Amino acid sequence: MYSRKKLLQDSRKTKNNLNMFYDIIIIGGGASGLCTAIQSKTEINTVLVLDHNSIPGKKILSTGNGRCNLTNVNASVDLFDSNPEGLIPYMTSGDPLFYQQVISQFDCHDTVNFFAENGLLCTDKNGYIYPRSEQAVSVQEVLKNRCEDLGIDVVVNHDVRSITKKKDHEFVVDSRYECLNLVLATGGLSGASTGNDGSGYKMAQSFGHHLIDPTPALCGIRCSDQIFRYLKGTRTDGRLSFKAQGKEISVHGNIQFTDYGISGIPAFQISSIIGYMLAIGETPVITVDLMPEIALYELVNLLYRNYKLIPAKKRYDKPAQRMLAGILNQNVINAVIRRFSAAGSTNDPDAMCLALARAIKLFQVHPYELMPFENAQTTAGGICTDEIDPLTMESKLVKGLFFTGEMIDVNGICGGYNLQWAFSTASICGKTLQARQSLRL
Template sequence: MRKRPKVIIIGGGASGLMASIAAQINGAQVVILERMNRVGKKILATGNGRCNLSNVNLDINNYHSSYIKFVNGIINRFTVEQTLDFFNQMGIEYKVEDKGKVYPLTEQASSVLDVLRYEIKRLGIEEVCEAEVVKIKNDKSKKYDKFTLYLKDGRTMSGDKVILATGGKSSPNLGSNGSGYQLVIPFGHKLIEPFPALVQLNLEGWFLKRIKGVKFNGKASILENNKNLQTEYGEILFTDYGISGPPILQLSRKCGELLQKKNSNPYISLDLYPDFTKEELKTRIISRFYYHPEKTVELGFVGMINKRLIAVILKEAGLNNLNETCKNIKDREIDNIINILKNWKIPVKGSRSWMNSQVTAGGICLKDINPATMESKLLPGLFFAGEVVDVDGDCGGFNLQWAWSSGYIAGESAAKSDI
């Protein structure tokens, strides 16, 4: 009679927890090894503590990978609908917010982790924390327990199948420090160079310290050689290092790609007044100057431009004498000011660090993984789940959905495949 396969999951994050349940309900005996003192730390931080767990408007264009067909296959095999049913059956009531984002009705990420942990306990899955795996060994000659995992503290553990669910390199304080990559590279798996995504950007600008904390609702675009590659709209925040806010996080993936290339000099272009055309702005400015000819140009903009931005914008537009009266401002100078307000180009120096990024672009290359099962093509019995592979999604619940879908498929396949 076939022995119940022992599946060891490395990493107790979103994908590992999902994989553990899928494997156990499909007949495996499961152990989760987690390097932190408890599982699911990152889940608690998601969606600002509200956990944007999925997105009902999911589209493959929300994902990025060198092998996007692979991603489509997995998402269609364990779908958003199945995911929401799965969580609903475990007790999560949910609601759909703008742009299809799904949150638990409680708006508490801890509810999501709590129901997962309750289910894990109910099913009898073993959870071992403070257990960092540093090496995987495989002995093909054995029938059972082919895999031996070596822990940092000297312990070992053996099993028939292994699921690597160690996440990427983002937010290492929550557990994912990139150590998972090194566990499978010795078996021939290739790494697509990781870079931080969904992250704030460092900008080059003399003015940053002066305008830190200024917020506006506007458009931000990423430009390379004056070509607009992507535009996003929403609340944007200047910081002492550069720029932040949801539109910037969405642009950061494209920006990261450019920063990976040699000789690429990406720029951010800001439109501070997306609801006005240049002509409309010009009419307003001319009228302001007409009614207040004796005001200094700096005062002339109070009430139209955020006070902390005025001097910076005027200087960026080439006006050095801020005490010049409005009546003396030339037409060409007004055009320059409008150009800054509508198309303020600021060079990008880089992105913020791994600590600040929400997701990792790049990871273990999907070409060596079976798209139906998440099993390694190089080492049978080794499976992958979640962010450790070369898949990342936009902001909006797409990354957790990838963790749930890939975790479920990996867990189910590991339990069902032959020992």
């Protein structure tokens, strides 16, 4: 037997016998799409999520190394300007005011509350928020189950190719579905294996929206230096620094050296700024400090002490190798000594200690390209924020068209900021749609 609510819902779904009608259609069932669906659903309205993957929220499963770092305590407006490093912004966009307005409406605390209300408990690991289970699948399951429980239709394996507008106010999706409100939640270009092909950008552009050139972000950085053949496969604690627009940018963490250049969290954090500099024709130089915990003069003293440990008759036989043996990773020693020798090695102990210390603390590498989108965790660039209302996430150009998540020109550093962005935009969009719906009823 049909309840009154179900009859009403079904009558809203089948407006005419050609196409299925929904109040809201969301293209993309990723983090922001599923969250928008949950936040926009009312008892009466009908919501459809379309995704071309075989399961909703597929990308969530690979986030945070399978643990899903879903937000960060710093993802709130009060703390936005106080990055602990004080050096790279948590988020980057053509218009910083845009993301600040969005985050101020729905921040990390709201994300934790939203998930608690929907049955997911979180845990705080030094400010990085994970599901209590420390399994990304918990996040994906909760979002998927809530969609099911709320009566949201989620259709997978549907690759949306066309959106048109019928009359003034109805969207037609793939000549099969119709709706009054259409949400583009198709992500960016990062992580192609989890369904991101940039098709959403074309859909937005077909409605007159402008695209800020998308580039990979949170990815490894290719460098032209030959030295990587000695360093590949090495991980070391270090600091990466470079100058951008006159400002010194610097990030500390576990650096991974690869055959192409640098990777690991510190490289990811600076990748979008390096990518931007390369795109505008600049030639940034990154200084790698391979011993950030010690000042240059202290290192010189330490090396001199090690030099003195070498018996006098052996001081002419590869002293640098012996001086560094107990201090650095073997691959790093090889690379440092190559740089030291290339700079014209000396046997004068003072000059040698200073030159070695400089080779360790001022180890320069030369980026020329970012790793491709397949290897990137997010996208810099995207749909221009000037054309989106941050209070509703609605297009300023087309009524009833909304944007959420990574497809907008905002990207965050590692640490939960990108998923927070997905949830903040989704929540604003979902609540707008819910309010609009109730006004209509």
